[in-house]
Amino acid sequence: MPTYQDPSRRSVLKVGSALAVGGVLTPLQARAADDWADLDATGMAEQVRAGAVSPLELLDAAIARAEAVNGRLNLFSEKLYDQARARAAGMETRGAFAGVPYLLKDETELAGSRLHLGSKIDAVMPLSTRTDPTIARMEAAGFNVFGRTTMSEFGALPTTETAAYGVTRNPWSLDHTPGGSSGGAAAAVAAGIVPMADAWDGAGSIRIPASNCGLVGLKPTRGRTTGSDKWFPELSLASHFCVSRSVRDSANLLALVESEMEGLPAVGRVQGPSRRRLRIGVTSSSLSGRSPSPDVAAAMAGAVRLLEGLGHQVREAVWPLDTRAFQADFTQIYLAYGDRMADRLAAHVNMSRKVMIADVEPASRTVATMGRMISEAALRKVLSRVSTHASAYYSQFAGLDVVMSPVLLTPPVGIGVINGSVPLGDLAQRLTGYADYTMLQNAVGGPAISLPLHQSSTGLPIGLQFAADRGGERTLLELAFELEQARPWAKRRPPVWPA
Numbered sequence: 001m002p003t004y005q006d007p008s009r010r011s012v013l014k015v016g017s018a019l020a021v022g023g024v025l026t027p028l029q030a031r032a033a034d035d036w037a038d039l040d041a042t043g044m045a046e047q048v049r050a051g052a053v054s055p056l057e058l059l060d061a062a063i064a065r066a067e068a069v070n071g072r073l074n075l076f077s078e079k080l081y082d083q084a085r086a087r088a089a090g091m092e093t094r095g096a097f098a099g100v101p102y103l104l105k106d107e108t109e110l111a112g113s114r115l116h117l118g119s120k121i122d123a124v125m126p127l128s129t130r131t132d133p134t135i136a137r138m139e140a141a142g143f144n145v146f147g148r149t150t151m152s153e154f155g156a157l158p159t160t161e162t163a164a165y166g167v168t169r170n171p172w173s174l175d176h177t178p179g180g181s182s183g184g185a186a187a188a189v190a191a192g193i194v195p196m197a198d199a200w201d202g203a204g205s206i207r208i209p210a211s212n213c214g215l216v217g218l219k220p221t222r223g224r225t226t227g228s229d230k231w232f233p234e235l236s237l238a239s240h241f242c243v244s245r246s247v248r249d250s251a252n253l254l255a256l257v258e259s260e261m262e263g264l265p266a267v268g269r270v271q272g273p274s275r276r277r278l279r280i281g282v283t284s285s286s287l288s289g290r291s292p293s294p295d296v297a298a299a300m301a302g303a304v305r306l307l308e309g310l311g312h313q314v315r316e317a318v319w320p321l322d323t324r325a326f327q328a329d330f331t332q333i334y335l336a337y338g339d340r341m342a343d344r345l346a347a348h349v350n351m352s353r354k355v356m357i358a359d360v361e362p363a364s365r366t367v368a369t370m371g372r373m374i375s376e377a378a379l380r381k382v383l384s385r386v387s388t389h390a391s392a393y394y395s396q397f398a399g400l401d402v403v404m405s406p407v408l409l410t411p412p413v414g415i416g417v418i419n420g421s422v423p424l425g426d427l428a429q430r431l432t433g434y435a436d437y438t439m440l441q442n443a444v445g446g447p448a449i450s451l452p453l454h455q456s457s458t459g460l461p462i463g464l465q466f467a468a469d470r471g472g473e474r475t476l477l478e479l480a481f482e483l484e485q486a487r488p489w490a491k492r493r494p495p496v497w498p499a
Helices: 033-038 041-049 055-073 081-089 120-124 133-140 183-190 207-213 247-257 294-309 323-348 353-357 362-371 376-398 424-432 439-444 473-486
Strands: 076-079 101-105 144-149 196-201 216-219 239-244 279-282 313-316 402-406 448-455 461-467
Touching: 033 055, 041 055, 041 247, 055 081, 055 101, 055 144, 055 183, 081 144, 101 183, 133 144, 133 247, 144 183, 183 196, 183 207, 183 239, 196 216, 196 247, 207 216, 207 239, 207 448, 207 461, 216 247, 216 473, 239 247, 247 473, 279 294, 294 313, 294 402, 294 448, 294 461, 323 353, 323 362, 323 376, 323 439, 353 362, 362 424, 376 439, 402 473, 448 473, 461 473
Parallel strands: 101 144, 101 196, 279 313, 279 402
Antiparallel strands: 076 144, 196 239, 216 239, 216 448, 402 461, 448 461
C-alpha cells in the first residue's frame, strides 16, 4: 500500500519520550499509549479526574497516534501541538471533558489561529481575534485543541480533495473518500487519533463523513448550538457540532454546548435509551427519485428488521413535499451561497473578488460566477419558498416520531470521483447520484443523525439517517443509544489504526 506525503505547511512537533511526561502510573493505572485510543471522550475525562492519566499524557498519546497515521491519511491542515502542550501542562482537571484532546474543522474560529477553509487563499487570511462560542464553552470544560483538520474548499463538496492540501483518505480504505466537508475530522476519529472532533453541517457535512467512516454524526436543530454562518446569514444552513465514535460523547457534548431556543425545551443530558416505542417511517428514494445501491438497500433492510425486533412500529413513508421543486430551489441557494461567500470573503481578506477567485478551484470559481446571476430579489423569492418546503416536511411528524433514510446512495466513492477540478456539469451529475438526501434537513432546520449500522460487501462503512421533528434531538439520541447497544460499533477498527 503506497504512503502518501503530508502536505501540511506547518511545523511538526517531534514526539519522542514526551509520553513519559507527567510521572509514572501505578500498575493498576498503567496502560500503553495506544490503549487510550479505546476510550471515548467521556471515558478519557473520567480517567483524568481519577488521576489515572494527566492531560499532557493524553495529549502526547494523541499526537503520537496522529504522527503514526497522518502520512497515509493526510488529515491536518495545521498542527497546533506546542500551544496545546502549554495548555495541558497547567490544565484544570475537574472539567466535564478535562484533558480530552480535540481537533478543529478548518472553518471554526480559534483566537490567534488562521482559518484555511481548504483553499489556497489561506495565505492571506488574517489571524482570528475571537474563538467560536461553542469552542469557548468546550475549552472551559477541558477540551484541548491541538490541530486543524482538512475540509473541501469552502466546505462545498462531500469529499475532501483540495488543490491546497491534497487528498484526505478514508482509514477504512485509502482508495476511498472519508467524505466531506468534515472529512479530516471523520478520518481522525475513525483512525483512533481522537474520540471525537469538530464538524459543521451545511448540506450533510457531518452526516456524510460519519456515514463514510463508521461514526456517529448528529446535525442539531438550527440554533441549538451557538455560532452563525457569517458567509451566508440569509439562511443559516450550517449547524456546528461534532463527529464521534460513541453516542454518549455526542449526547454529553450536546448537553454541554446547547443554547436556549425560543419555544423549544432544552435537550438536557440524554443518558440512555427510552422505553418508548417509536413510529418510524422508512423511505429509500432520494430527493431526485433515485434508488440506493444494493449495499445501501441491504443496510436499510437490515435496519428495518432490527427496529422491528426492538418493538418499534415501522412503516413505509414518502417525502411529504415536492422534492423536485425543493431541489431546484436548493440549487439556486447553493449558487447564491457561493457568490455571496465570495463577496464577503474577499472583503474579509481585503482583496478584490476577481483576484481572489482566480486562485480557487475551478468548481468554486464556476459556482461563484453562476451565483452572480442570481439577483437579491430572485434570492428572496427562493428563500421565501423554504418555509413552504419546511411546513410540508414537518407535517409528516404528526403521525411519525422518526424518519429513516439512507445518508448516501452508495458506499464511499473512490478518490478522484468528486472534487473541485471536475467540470461543473459532470460534478452535478455525480453529486446527484451520490449525496441526495441530507440537504433537506439543513434547509428546513431540523435535526438528523447518521448511525453506523452497516458495512458494504467490501467492508466499507454505511450510515443510515434518522430525522426527527424540530427540537427532537432527545428522541434521536435515545434511539441511537438503543441501536448502539443492539449493534455495537465503537470498537470496530479500520485497517489504518495506530500500531
